[in-house]
Amino acid sequence: MMHGFIPPQRYFPYLTWPDIAAMSDKENTVIIQPVAAIEQHGPHLPLAVDSAIGLGVLGKTLETLNPEIPAYSLPNLYYGKSNEHYHFPGTITLSAQTLISILLEVADSLYRAGFRKLILMNSHGGQPEIMNIVARDIHQKYGDFLVFPFFTWKVSNIVAELFDEREQEVGIHAGAIETSLMLTLLPEQVRMDKAVCEFPPDSPPDSMLSMEGKLPFAWVTKELSQSGVLGDATIADKAKGDRILAALVQGWQQVITEVYHFQQPQVSTT
Numbered sequence: 001m002m003h004g005f006i007p008p009q010r011y012f013p014y015l016t017w018p019d020i021a022a023m024s025d026k027e028n029t030v031i032i033q034p035v036a037a038i039e040q041h042g043p044h045l046p047l048a049v050d051s052a053i054g055l056g057v058l059g060k061t062l063e064t065l066n067p068e069i070p071a072y073s074l075p076n077l078y079y080g081k082s083n084e085h086y087h088f089p090g091t092i093t094l095s096a097q098t099l100i101s102i103l104l105e106v107a108d109s110l111y112r113a114g115f116r117k118l119i120l121m122n123s124h125g126g127q128p129e130i131m132n133i134v135a136r137d138i139h140q141k142y143g144d145f146l147v148f149p150f151f152t153w154k155v156s157n158i159v160a161e162l163f164d165e166r167e168q169e170v171g172i173h174a175g176a177i178e179t180s181l182m183l184t185l186l187p188e189q190v191r192m193d194k195a196v197c198e199f200p201p202d203s204p205p206d207s208m209l210s211m212e213g214k215l216p217f218a219w220v221t222k223e224l225s226q227s228g229v230l231g232d233a234t235i236a237d238k239a240k241g242d243r244i245l246a247a248l249v250q251g252w253q254q255v256i257t258e259v260y261h262f263q264q265p266q267v268s269t270t
């Protein structure tokens, strides 16, 4: 079915135009745009990992969300900005400019239809910056359009409870964390017999510069990993995946509920 992980009654493309024209509380209805990537995830995971994670988390969230809260998922944007994985075959990347244009034009169409709350639910670590730029630009253009540039993983601290510091800090791609969650969401597409452990070369201990820290250097994946994996995929565990999913779903239920009630702060002009 076209809706995949998303419950059909929460799937925006299944609505008709009269359904939308007749919606009662359109200003507070929460529209969610999942944004992901088609990019290499090592020898053991499919290209669609970020889409599977975003849609898996969102689908479970919408299944159990309070039915009184109007919230709809747009169709997933499978393509993202993935040029850090450029050198691995199968990666398909949009330019930053194209991704920005797509999201701005989606927002224009939603605004024209009367919607005023949009969550960008991004699941790919290479593009939170794009979400921030787009959200600011939409809100500056339409002052009454409230836009939320969220990263799927940021609603919970569960990863810190389940994995050691090294995995949390540099196990950022196709390592134990993503692989565990994939064992929960799409186990038939995980090839555990091909899973590897590969960490990027350590930075000198007294250096201020790091891959993902406060003062980062630009990198592409092939400089840091032969396999395309950053992390230890061999220790991935479905029981941990189940706990990650439950925690993310709980966080997303809360955040969608908050967005539904959210009103933009305004300085008083009296």
Ligand SMILES: [Zn+2]
Pocket: 041, 049, 050, 124, 125, 173, 174, 178
């Ligand atoms: Zn990923």
